[in-house]
Amino acid sequence: MAATFPSQGHQIVVIGGGAAGLAVASRLLRLNNRLDVAVIEPAEFHYYQPGWTLVGAGVFADTSTRRAMRGLMPMGATWIQDAVSAIEPGHHQVVLADGATVGYDHLIVCPGIICDWGAIDGLEASLGQNGVCSNYRYDMAPYTWECIQGFQGGNAVFTAAPMPFKCPGAPQKILYLAADHFQRKGQSADLHYYLATPVIFGVPPFARALEKVADRYGVNRHYQHQLVAVDGPARRATFEATAGDGQKTRVEQAFDLLHVTPPQRAPDFIRQSPLANAAGFVDVDKFSLRHVKYPNIYALGDVAATPNSKTAGAVRQQAPVVVKNLLAQMRGKEPTHRYDGYGTCPLTTANGKVMLAEFVYDGVVTPTFPLDPYVERRSMWWMKTSLLPFLYWEIMLRGYEINVPHHRARNYPEPA
Ligand SMILES: Cc1cc2nc3c(=O)[nH]c(=O)nc-3n(C[C@H](O)[C@H](O)[C@H](O)COP(=O)(O)OP(=O)(O)OC[C@H]3O[C@@H](n4cnc5c(N)ncnc54)[C@H](O)[C@@H]3O)c2cc1C
Structure with missing residues (x-):
């Protein structure tokens, strides 16, 4: 293959100006303002996604979760306002949507993950009307609160997608906030929680505690039920249920309110790149966050193939690890800092x-x-x-590190 020459080049290129991209770029420049850092990010706005649960519950205004990207880009960084369409690690360059290329010495990959609305038959057409809502979109979260406020009784149905998806607690957070609102209003509701997984939460002691919360609200739990179709006008949701022996059956559920957590996956340009593992996520060492094949590439945030809970809280711990390891590597040392999966x-x-x-x-x-x-x-x-x-x-996002240590639980009695 003929060698290609990038249209521009930078010492460090960061893909994505989300929670991870801005945290890591600002921290790098805060520690060394002579670094040549470029952030490739197409969006005009940055979103505080953890706030969307509270928008859906009427606690936050949607606009409080959104800020202009321009005001958040770290001083000294070059903002390339475009999307990456391909990564060519063999040539140390990325390709942009407009066909231009950007060369790098070091690459940090953090474009987040995609909500795959189209994977559920009828969902895109139903969303935002007939009681079908989701906190997983900025423009949809206010409709969740409209649906909760306007609920007149009947079936309030909440779904959780197959893992991995961002903030695995988010589907049940809005379930409990809605249940609490109905209770305070004296509004009766048949509450249903449909989960693709066999457990309510991936960490057993918290699962036990949350089962009690769900019992308190009288939530009917339907484990290993994956949402496959939504008919908004008929107000019917279809689930694929998996029995213990692996047998699959279709189950229909009528709803008056349906809150959907969509299935999620890595962006196509990552899945199709040599950086991806079999599941499509960036194949990094789970401790150093450095790519297992390309030592000048790191990944963090939702797109990294690390077996942690995909949260901004995880990013807060990952960003300093990537920064310290990359700076050590630039000084000719091996990465020594470890992310513990927080x-x-x-x-x-x-x-x-x-x-x-x-x-x-x-x-x-x-x-x-x-x-x-x-x-x-x-x-x-x-x-x-x-x-x-x-x-x-x-x-x-401003690149400060507050290292508040977390400790192994100190003999607190686990919930029975
Ligand atoms: C409803 C909801 C509730 C949540 N609740 C919590 C919570 O309570 N606590 C918590 O810690 N976390 C929570 N999260 C999860 C948290 O928001 C994410 O884990 C976090 O934002 C991940 O950061 P990231 O940088 O990997 O991805 P993102 O913040 O999603 O940023 C990705 C960025 O990459 C950009 N990008 C995408 N494609 C390209 C491309 N081709 N080229 C260049 N740039 C690209 C995007 O425009 C975006 O700016 C929640 C998320 C949701 C949706």
């Missing part, structure tokens, strides 16, 4: 109450605070609604 999920169990789930690889529970982690707390609600947005916008 993920966090502030589970909104009622309006005003949060159970803060924090854990690392292999489901080890690791609270930051010396408090029983299985308790629903008002203080954690304040953290979710006030402190975490501040930490996100003003600390993480």
